[in-house]
Amino acid sequence: MRKIISAVAVATLITGCGNQTGEPEQKAAEAKPAEPVTLTVYSARKEHLIKPLFDMYTEKTGTQIQYITDKASPLLSRLKSEGENTPADMLITVDAGNLWKAAQDGVLRSVDSDALEQNVPANLQDENNQWFGLSIRARTIVYAKDRVKEGDLSTYEGLADANWKGRLCLRTSKKVYNQSLVASMISNLGEENTEKVVAGWVDNLATDVFSNDTKAMNAVQAGQCDATIVNTYYFGRLQNKTPDANLAIFWPNQEDRGVHINISGAGVTKHAKNPEEATALLAWLSSEEAQQQFAQLNHEYPVNAKVSATEEVKSWGDFKRDALNVSEAGRLQPDAVKLMDRVKYR
Incomplete structure (x- = not known):
């Protein structure tokens, strides 16, 4: 199933400055609106558990997110068969075993992110930084x-x-x-x-x-x-x-x-067309802002220690x-x- 989340690009008006004689140094021109980046995410988490997060990120950054939901195995098979032609920038899935297999199958890449290292405990991430837990x-x-x-x-x-x-x-x-x-x-x-x-x-x-x-x-x-x-x-x-x-x-x-304990988590795909933007999204998903949503949407525990579980979950x-x-x-x-x-x- 494919969904597209829209974003509004913000146009910036750039005007030229005149010189001392009044002659314009450059013609005043209105810059074209910046093209918003579109990320494609393959997700084994169901739509109602990811769409609210993607909506938040689009509103916050202007980045468009296109996503496809399916079970973990078909998504992994799809990534492998598509190879370098895959449109996917990120894989989100459930269970550490599925994340481990994705890394072993060579469909993820290592990422360098101080935010992810700070927000996700070491035992909930891949030793080569190919995937990170997002909920417990x-x-x-x-x-x-x-x-x-x-x-x-x-x-x-x-x-x-x-x-x-x-x-x-x-x-x-x-x-x-x-x-x-x-x-x-x-x-x-x-x-x-x-x-x-x-x-x-x-x-x-x-x-x-x-x-x-x-x-x-x-x-x-x-x-x-x-x-x-x-x-x-x-x-x-x-x-x-x-x-x-x-x-x-x-x-x-x-x-x-x-x-x-087990996790849901995500990684940036090996052949991502927008790896930097995908890494930024992954890092944001581990942030306090996003982790509060993770905690509320599915009775899960946040990976980020700065975020508390919901009152219902804490009551256990x-x-x-x-x-x-x-x-x-x-x-x-x-x-x-x-x-x-x-x-x-x-």
Whole structure:
């Protein structure tokens, strides 16, 4: 889907100055309006999550932004097939694994920006500056308040214990968010220990896996199971839609590595026609002004430490975050997929 955001060019009137004899040194001329730059963005974030930001930037700078939205995989394939003929100046996508793959596939370029370095923590950016996180989501445990006590919960690994037999719901392993979670566990726990944990999850399933996080939470609410693992923004959406839902968030692994976090993020494409302008947009997206919008639009946490989460998100409580560089989610994703296949996590 293609949208074009309009901008108004500002004309500047330039007049010549006369000399002492009254003869004009140059003819007075009205300068032509400067042509506004048009950036093209490929975005795996949905339109309602990016358009307000693009509107703000266009109003602020006059830069026009043309964007195409699709899922991450088709956009990456498109960039690869277009090569140097691509119109795209920037790629925005979700999950660090997708960003890592884009860098590995050679469709992004390194950028030099002091603002990005200051605004985005080191563990939420590519070591070669090819992509930067723009918003944070935690993948955590949601449970039924009437059937589970907080003391019954501890860690992701704890959900593999025998006392959770027939009480766990999970989203499919085919979704990149679960692949990144398992990849982070491989990095933290080692492959052998992670395989035991994931096999325990599968043994404890109350029902078949679900296609998305919302369905998994609805199953908990309906009593089909007692707990699940979801991205926090899905919980926020459910709270808005069903304020009386009998569900709560639990932050696991607070005594060790912390909660698994992931990002949405962006990079400037290798064959960008407007690399400087695209870098300026990327830097602005990490700014306090833009980060406030990120926090409000999708119940996410801002990457910029100077910006607070919304009051609703803050009401879920503070928690320790896993400090692992999110690029590990990409590097170890193939191993995570193979591991989940071995234990028949569908």
